[in-house]
Amino acid sequence: MSSPPALSTVEVQGVSVVYPAKEHSITALDNVSLSIQPGEFISLIGPSGCGKTTLLRVIADLEQISSGVVRVNGMGTRDARLARAYGYVFQAPALFPWRTVLGNCCLPLEIHGLGQAEARSVATAQLERVGLKGFEGKYPWQLSGGMQQRVSIARALGFEPKLLMMDEPFGALDEITRDRLNEQLLRLWRSGEGSERRTIVFVTHSIPEAVFLSSRIVVMSPRPGRIVDVIESGLPADRTLEIRDTPEFAEISHRVRMSLRDGHGGH
Numbered sequence: 001m002s003s004p005p006a007l008s009t010v011e012v013q014g015v016s017v018v019y020p021a022k023e024h025s026i027t028a029l030d031n032v033s034l035s036i037q038p039g040e041f042i043s044l045i046g047p048s049g050c051g052k053t054t055l056l057r058v059i060a061d062l063e064q065i066s067s068g069v070v071r072v073n074g075m076g077t078r079d080a081r082l083a084r085a086y087g088y089v090f091q092a093p094a095l096f097p098w099r100t101v102l103g104n105c106c107l108p109l110e111i112h113g114l115g116q117a118e119a120r121s122v123a124t125a126q127l128e129r130v131g132l133k134g135f136e137g138k139y140p141w142q143l144s145g146g147m148q149q150r151v152s153i154a155r156a157l158g159f160e161p162k163l164l165m166m167d168e169p170f171g172a173l174d175e176i177t178r179d180r181l182n183e184q185l186l187r188l189w190r191s192g193e194g195s196e197r198r199t200i201v202f203v204t205h206s207i208p209e210a211v212f213l214s215s216r217i218v219v220m221s222p223r224p225g226r227i228v229d230v231i232e233s234g235l236p237a238d239r240t241l242e243i244r245d246t247p248e249f250a251e252i253s254h255r256v257r258m259s260l261r262d263g264h265g266g267h
Contacts, residue, residue: 007074009163009199010036010059015068017054027224028054032068034218034227038162039197041189043210043217045256051225052203056165059201060088072163084112086163087156091171093148095140101127102136105155112159126154131184146170146177150184157188166202170209179241182212189213190237207260208244211235211252219259229259 017029029051036042044052057063058070061077072080080086095104105123110116127136130150140148149169156164170178189200204210210217211233219229233252235243243249 007038008035008071009038009040009073010034010201011069011071012055012059013069015055015058015070016066017051017058017063018066029058029065030224030226032225032227034230036199036201038199041200041202041213041215043202043204043214044220045204045207045210045217046220046225046260047222048205049223050220051223052220053167054225055220056167056201056203060086060165062088084159085161086165087159087161089149089152089156089164089166089169091168093140093145093152095148095151097140099139100136101132101138101140101143101151104140104151105158108155109158122158123154126157127151129157129188130154144177146173146181149173149181153185153188162198164198164200166200168203168205171205178209182209183241186213186239207253207256211249211256212239212241212244217252217256219256228262229255231255231259 012032012034015029015032016027019026019028032051032055044055046052054063058065059072059077061081070077073085075083075085096107099107102120102123105127106116106119109119109122114122124136127133130153132147132150132154135143135147140151143151152169170181173181185200189198202210202213215233215237217231217233218227219231220226221228231252235248235252
């Protein structure tokens with residue numbers, strides 16, 4: 001007897017987001033459907049204003065939909081949020097300057113009822129995971145931008161979420177730091193095997209970043225945001241930055257670039 005199909009981590013069906021306005025309403029997302037399976041690394045790429053962040057916020061229950069259905073781990077988005085089914089990393093680290101690195105990571109854990117000692121233990125382990133062991137007592141202003149973003153990732157990982165959503169977390173960083181964090185994020189994603197591998201949904205403007213990180217790349221059109229292509233990577237999960245010099249990488253990058261151009265109507 002065959003086993004039942006695995007439950008999708010994220011299921012988006014016919015979702016539209018329309019903002020009312022006096023003159024003309026603004027459609028941010030138009031009839032978007034996307035199924036994300038457990039253990040995938042999905043990048044959302046498209047021009048500014050195409051609805052990438054809106055789609056991510058819809059999945060995270062930070063934005064209300066006008067029509068359609070969104071489910072996370074089989075639950076409605078509100079129930080998934082209350083169940084702490086995901087972690088969310090914003091574009092800016094959003095750290096409290098008056099709290100230490102450890103204090104910033106402990107705060108959401110303490111808010112959700114963990115005792116101080118347990119919260120410190122969990123936060124310390126996550127900071128070590130992102131390469132920040134020894135920086136627990138520092139304040140955000142004493143860290144580089146890349147280190148601050150790693151604190152933000154450690155904080156999001158505190159609940160051990162099976163789903164991690166990231167809204168262009170490395171966009172403001174220099175290329176060298178960005179490359180290093182891309183490699184670190186990929187190692188973090190690969191650290192689980194099979195059903196234990198966490199699912200990541202990642203927003204980016206960068207074609208090389210999307211191709212390097214992803215198992216699938218979702219290309220979106222200019223507003224109103226629609227999905228114009230979904231590109232399977234085909235690259236091995238165990239990859240280093242050197243893979244960007246291969247013909248396979250160039251071929252996938254070319255397809256993403258052509259899909260983005262086609263999404264602009266060929267201009």
